[in-house]
Amino acid sequence: GPNGAGKSTFFKCLTGMLRPTEGDIRIRGVDCVGAHPHQIAGLGVGIKTQVPSVMNGLTVRENVWIAARRRNGTRAANRIVTETLDRIGILDSADDLVGNLAHGRRQLVEFGTVLAGNPWLILLDEPAAGLTAEEAERAVEIITEMNERAAIVVVEHDMHFIRQLANTVTVLHQGRILTEGHVDTVLNDPVVRDVYLGKSK
Numbered sequence: 258g259p260n261g262a263g264k265s266t267f268f269k270c271l272t273g274m275l276r277p278t279e280g281d282i283r284i285r286g287v288d289c290v291g292a293h294p295h296q297i298a299g300l301g302v303g304i305k306t307q308v309p310s311v312m313n314g315l316t317v318r319e320n321v322w323i324a325a326r327r328r329n330g331t332r333a334a335n336r337i338v339t340e341t342l343d344r345i346g347i348l349d350s351a352d353d354l355v356g357n358l359a360h361g362r363r364q365l366v367e368f369g370t371v372l373a374g375n376p377w378l379i380l381l382d383e384p385a386a387g388l389t390a391e392e393a394e395r396a397v398e399i400i401t402e403m404n405e406r407a408a409i410v411v412v413e414h415d416m417h418f419i420r421q422l423a424n425t426v427t428v429l430h431q432g433r434i435l436t437e438g439h440v441d442t443v444l445n446d447p448v449v450r451d452v453y454l455g456k457s458k
Contacts, residue, residue: 263432264412265307268380272304273297284378298327303376303407307383309363313356317347317366320355325373341373345399361392368399379403381411385418397421416444428452 269275270282273294282289284300311320321341326334342348347365350358355366364384371379384400385393393415400422403409413419419426420440427437430452436443443449 262429264429265382266432267429268304268382268410268412271297271380272302298374298376301375301377302380303371303374303378304380305367305371305382305384307386309360309367311355311363311366311370314354316352316354317342317358317369318351320366321369321373324370328374328376337373337375341369344372344402345369346395360387361389364388364392364396365399368396368403372403377407379407379409381409381413383413384411385413385415393418416440 266275270277271284271289273289273292273296276291280290284297284302287300289297289300312323315323318338321338322334325337325341329337338351339348342351345365345368347362347369350362355363358366364387368384381400384396388396397418400409400411411419411422424439425437426440426443428435428443428449435452436446436449
């Protein structure tokens with residue numbers, strides 16, 4: 258959906274960062290309206306925000322270790338960190354300060370913090386933002402692998418990126434579902450073009 262469609266608000270409600278004014282949010286049968294973010298994370302929900310929320314003053318390893326320990330305990334954390342960094346291809350940067358990394362590498366670190374939490378539901382807010390073509394290709398590989406272990410919801414403007422990830426897409430407009438279906442069908446819908454691009458073709 259276009260800016261202001263309600264995509265980020267949807268994610269904020271799902272993760273407890275924003276309380277909805279009406280309606281229900283149930284995750285694994287649990288009513289999550291009013292729940293705090295850490296409580297929802299405890300239910301197995303992980304989120305990667307558009308702007309990397311990693312800690313710049315810590316190393317790559319330390320950032321991922323915090324996430325691994327929170328969900329898996331201290332004893333398993335070191336092993337999980339090494340496995341995770343190897344999976345996403347940044348084990349060679351394990352001892353680098355995150356603040357010294359380029360944007361694309363920092364995005365990969367955040368993928369690592371999400372993976373280390375072993376979630377069953379992963380929310381990705383514009384994961385291709387600011388990535389080079391090569392980095393975006395790597396992100397597609399990582400997300401595809403993540404999808405073997407978890408359900409994934411992606412908010413993204415880059416339709417080329419989306420085509421590589423999903424067959425079914427949902428378009429939001431003014432906080433409501435405008436349409437849903439196969440990516441090609443949706444993108445060729447005149448109503449979607451009008452809302453998304455501001456004009457029909």
